[in-house]
Amino acid sequence: MTAARPADSRKFRAAREDQWRRLEEILNQAEKRSVRKLSDEDLLALPILYRGALSSLSVARETSLDHELVTYLEGLCARAYFFVYGVRTSARQRLAAFFRADLPAAVRGLWRETLVALTLTLIGALTGYLLVSGDSSWYGAFVPEQLAGGRGFGASAETLRDTLYHDQGGQGLGFFATFLFTHNSGVAIWAFALGFAFGVPTALLLIQTGAMMGAFVALFASRGLGEELGGWLIIHGSSEILAIVLAGAAGFRIGWSVVFPGERTRLASASLGGTKAALVMGGVVVMLLVAGLLEGFGRQLILIDWIRYAIGLSMLLLWCVYFYLPRRAANG
């Protein structure tokens, strides 16, 4: 067409295009399946091709005016960068490290917040107990109809005793337990997620959960069923309440890092607190799962009070040892 053609940038592209395409192919494969499916040859070539593409990008930016070429290389390099510097540990290794070291360390790191959350829950429980023992009309304020499941001051001592040993009678106990599990996980997640609003909603949620428990105790104690209720609650409650308290503690950590960022910017502080707290939340979900199993099956099958107490208390001991027992630092 015309005599003048940008021969240099065209040669530049022709000389390297094959390598870019090879890198693209390797990335396509790696992203589609897993790293392990790549052949040794490709794995060895990857870092070299990636750095080659980076150098092509810097050359192209300086010497080529082909906009499409530059955007293509930018995209290719970004994909390769995220892959080369991305997560390399397998999910199994990651999980093992999480349960062996990360989770207990994260929980220990939150001990102050955990104490605050525990205190708030206990205050809630005490308030609930005292208020409902004094005036039973408070009961409805603390325990939502949905969760009460017929356990109210209108019920006789006999019916109440029944609910402790054959909950829900014939109508779907397992379903009820699952419902409670999803409900309680919701409470835990909200206690965590609401923490960023300076922790205020988290505190309210913890107090409310405590108050509900206190109201329950007051109701059953007024019929002389306190001890039996203890067994009914503790078998799963030791895991569940601890989980909710820990979730609240994680929420407080976020709230705290937003309000008092220290030397960091508020944003950086919030994100640091958030990622620390998230580890704890991973553990909370597991604890809730355990609690759900104990609630759904353990409580249904085990009807003897002292065994219920034994299981509940040993679960509590187990969690405490797991989280708080000092241990040697992991190698490296």
Next chain:
Amino acid sequence: MAEIVLRRGADAERKRSLVTPEGVDLSLSLADAGQRISAFAIDLMVMFGALIALILVLVGLLLLLLGLGTPAVEFLAIVGLLGFFLLRNFYFALMEMGPRAATFGKRALGLRVVARSGDRLTADRVIVRNMMREIEFYLPVSFLVYNSATGGEEVAWTLAGIVWTGVFLFFPLFNTDRLRVGDLLAGTWVISAPRRTLSADLFQRETRPAKPNEVEGEAGAGAAPAFVFTEAQLDVYGVYELQTLERVLREGRYDKIATVADAIRAKIDMAHDGGEDYLFLRAYYDASRARMERGLLFGKRREDKHDR
């Protein structure tokens, strides 16, 4: 040329620099609000579809097991409820922990989640980011559903719910990085990194795109007329205009090509040769790109026509 002018300012606003350990700036571009919303809508549909599939399978099993009575029904209800729980809490997190760091919706739009610091995207970041979704989206929705199901007795509560949703919904629009509250806490952001394929260099493409009423093969059969441009004519524009011209040529839309060709002819004071606009533009593009790239080698770069 007005309608073809690219939104250069908007483009630059979305660029964020990320310098690799090798010292090259990748200049990532952030996903815009529209892409984020569409991706989320697709994800919701995926989850909804999965839930419906789960329910259908369960109903099918239910019909088979009907003879077994309540325990079977109860078991299915448990599986259903747990399935919903897992889907709601882990769909996003598990997908974003994968090598693509994106859910199906994000993949469809070429988005991915990235740590703002440029570090690895760790699992805890993904978990925080998605747990916040619980209060950003699920809480207000379940609240509104609950309220309307129970008759919505209090208007004030409904209003409060709508305000709450609004605060989180529009949060990304009020910060320059388009961060959700979850992104803010997790230290992540969502970038647009679509898979691009490298199309041929314009120089290598000898045929012009087909006209609307033309068979593809016939295009470009005619002999290319020779154009001669003076240096003054080639120096009219800068890099920005050249790349705009590149886009017009690649798009190959004849109405645009005609507009641009007329504009350039007027600018460089050249008479219409009676030939094809496309060929004229190609010749002008080739010549001025060659001249500008030569200039680049000597450290001369003109960003646009106003850059002297």
